[in-house]
Amino acid sequence: MKITLIGYGRMGHAIEQVAHSRGHKIVGRIDKDDQASIPSETDVVIDFSTPDSAYNNIRRAIESGFPVVSGTTGWTDRIEEIRAQVRERDGAFFYSSNFSxxxxxxxxxxxxxxxxxxxxxxxxxxxxxxxxxxxxxxxxxxxxxxxxxxxxxxxxxxxxxxxxxxxxxxxxxxxxxxxxxxxxxxxxxxxxxxxxxxxxxxxxxxxxAFGREGFAMGAVMAAEFLQGKKGWYGMEDMLHFDK
CATH class of the missing domain: 3.30.360.10 (Dihydrodipicolinate Reductase; domain 2)
Incomplete structure (x- = not known):
């Protein structure tokens, strides 16, 4: 799986390590509100940016046709707009406020x-x-x-x-x-x-939590789960729990 990371802080680095350990490749690193293009070979975007930049980062990725996994918090007053965009674009989005x-x-x-x-x-x-x-x-x-x-x-x-x-x-x-x-x-x-x-x-x-590895592992597992899917998903779907 080829991954682009949006937000290359502590969580971004932790996700990179876990992704490599599971045989995946990081093909793009976009820090916070950087407007750099998402590489075309990307299979999934993982967003751990900032509350101020997350909405625009997610929207841009979905508009470009990329599946998105996001764990950024503090922006979800606009989450229904993203939900509508996922429906309109027949996209794929996995959100959790915590991937542990x-x-x-x-x-x-x-x-x-x-x-x-x-x-x-x-x-x-x-x-x-x-x-x-x-x-x-x-x-x-x-x-x-x-x-x-x-x-x-x-x-x-x-x-x-x-x-x-x-x-x-x-x-x-x-x-x-x-x-x-x-x-x-x-x-x-x-x-x-x-x-x-x-x-x-x-x-x-x-x-x-004793460290960030548990959050990073969950985010990478979500990216793996999202491959080939369309629609809106959360931890309940990946772990097969009743909502």
Whole structure:
């Protein structure tokens, strides 16, 4: 498989290493919002750019007829435009806010816990925390928002999220808001925590990444999965989980 990388930072380098280890070739490296052309021999574009540049990078690649795998977060307020473009162009697009298989399993555990706890009003306090490296530009993380969406889908009491960063004052919440606390520390690859609390106890679920290799492996596996396909895909499709 011949891959063009858009975004050649830490994740781009990690994806390159994993791709080479699986017998693939990197034929293009486009950094962030660089307007360099995507090489014509490209089989798939993998985008890990920036929130400001991702939409245009993805749109340009799909317009040019290339399958795209993207893990960039912070731009998804425009994701429906990309979804429409994929339909119009008969393209192929694979999106996940987190390509770690462990995070995907964590999401399912959180969803099952939320489903059980929905009928237990004593566990009235649900909180989330996410920790990432200081270079991450957006907050809360895309993964945190995805996990929050999983909780909201299973718990009647929540309709929306509210996030705050670092040592900022904890915001006042509406009754139907789920709180996400974001921290930016050192070179932390990613930690996500969910706590379900009652007056008597607390139930905690946590996923911690030890490095970027797990994310990179998932992205390359997604690129392999996308070969020969048309349409819109996510981790559920690749791992054969029910949505």
């Amino acid at each position: 298989i462990g995070v995907f399993l964590f999401r399912h555990l959180v969803r099952e816990a939320a489903k059980l706890i929905n009928n237990l009003p004593q566990y009235s306090d649900v909180q989330m925390e996410e920790v990432h490296h200081v270079h991450k530009l957006d907050y809360p993380s895309g993964t945190a928002l995805t996990v929050a969406g999983d909780i909201i889908s299973e718990m009647d009491r929540y309709r929306d999220t509210r996030a705050y960063l670092g040592n900022a004052e904890k915001p006042t919440l509406a009754e139907d808001q789920l709180l996400i606390h974001s921290l930016r520390e050192g070179e932390v690859p990613g930690i996500h925590r969910v706590a379900f609390s009652s007056p008597q106890d607390v139930i905690r679920l946590e996923h911690e």
